[in-house]
Amino acid sequence: MLVAAAAALPVHALAAPAAGPGADRVETPVATGSPVTGVTESMVRVRVPLPASAGPHPEACDWLSYLRFRDSAGPAASAQADRILVAQPGILEGAGAFDSVARNTVAAAAKDGKHIEFWALDRRSNCLEDHTGVQAGLAAKDVHLAVDYYYRQKEVDGRKFAGYQTNDQVAWLQNVGLEQTVRDQYDLMVHELPDQQARKQKMLCGGHSLGGVLTAFFAEWDFDGNHSTTGDAGYEQCSGYFALDTRISTSLPGAGGPLPTDLIPLLKFGAGAVQAGLESGVVPRSLSAPALINTETMNLLSIAGLAADLAPGGVSDLATYVPSSFNTDTTYRLLFSKDYPTFVKGSPTVKDFRFTNAAALGGLLDDNSEPLAFMQASVGFWDGGKIVDKEFPAPNDLDAIGLGGLKQLLGPDKKAIPDEPNGPLYTWRNYDQVGAGVPASKDGTPFTSSAKEVTDIGELARSLAEQPLDFTEHYFPTKMVTDIALAAAPGIADDAVHTGGPTANPIINLEAGDGLGGSSPQPGDVVAPGYQHIDVLTASAKQNDGEPEIVSTNLAAFAAK
Structure with missing residues (x-):
């Protein structure tokens, strides 16, 4: 079901901190409109300063943050929990993305009498994000306040948006890569649970997508620099x-090995050339493109989520209320063009259609609309008007024309798009409303079915809008990817010496049935049928087949063991 009307939501969202100024740890209760009961959430910030070698950086970036989910009926102290799951996000992903799977897992374990915690980590670079506008819009139940803050220079509580950080302003990210990231996780775990034996007994380490790679490197890492001792090794934590939807492996998901140098040609010249490129600014210090994937568009997802969270059935005006720019116009053109002639001509545009807020969000992230597989979720389908095949950026009959290999990039599901400009109000069928009457593709088969829909769009909207740590990662460090690709080079991962670490402990692989497809299912894997890459994080606790959500249920059972 869609989330309750705005009036039913908490007035919101952060209560007073649990520690005073000057403390090196601050824990703040978080209230959201989640339908999953019995789970207590808080945001935890721990002061772990960056080394001087990182260079000048904001003071806020000397803090590490995570979302802590725990059984409300369980112990208040983490050290007394039965298990603690520590999760690394995927690429362009923040702690808020784990909202649903964390709650569902904690609740599933509680039903079996186990008190577990789920810690969703936020990476260091997320300190650069400014959530002021979204939080203000949420508190006032007015999405326009968020747009006004980010686009119209309007202040919130005396604060004015400083703009999206430029490459020159994030120079310190050239020094924040693989080593800093795994060390941040280690330092956080040690700070929160100082006893190594307790960590070894209670903590489970893992992640989503790129988080599986980071977990593998964490398991291999020697954190005290003395390679002959193992108490500090990652796998011993x-x-x-x-x-x-990943593997605990030092290979990138879907690549089956090192990152192909064709994707980042500078990799061919080695680690020294890459670092020189980062230091000079020739290589962008955070992953960014002129449209579709950059800091502004990641923030726009939060704003779209806020609109769908507050008024799912309201008529969306974001395409018109957000000021026009090359970035926004090109992004909408890439996402909402029916075919190549429409894209080239630039007409009709998204502004020629009427959508509800839920439909606008669905158009951005649903697997039958969003063109990039790693950003897809199964949240329902269009309704309210004529729907046709979306043949841009690729046709739907990829197999027939010998381009089936593109499905790993674009996802396996046919894409669909509204086709009545200046016509009806397009609405959204939620995941549990998809059944008879779904429009058919040009080949005569329905675009989707109830078995392929698993995520409540209202819950997705809530996770995007209501979490104090973002669902997305606006400033993903380029050095993270280049370090992983060049890990064998001297000076990159010299302390990743415990190569047996990734297999030293039991593993559970929870695969999306329609996910990235980086590896074939193996005996013992849990495969979630119909799930896309994001669904393993966002799937609803109540599924259309009447069964409990498969990922969280199996993850809770694994933790109990």
């Missing part, structure tokens, strides 16, 4: 590993 975890009792097991969990992989959410």
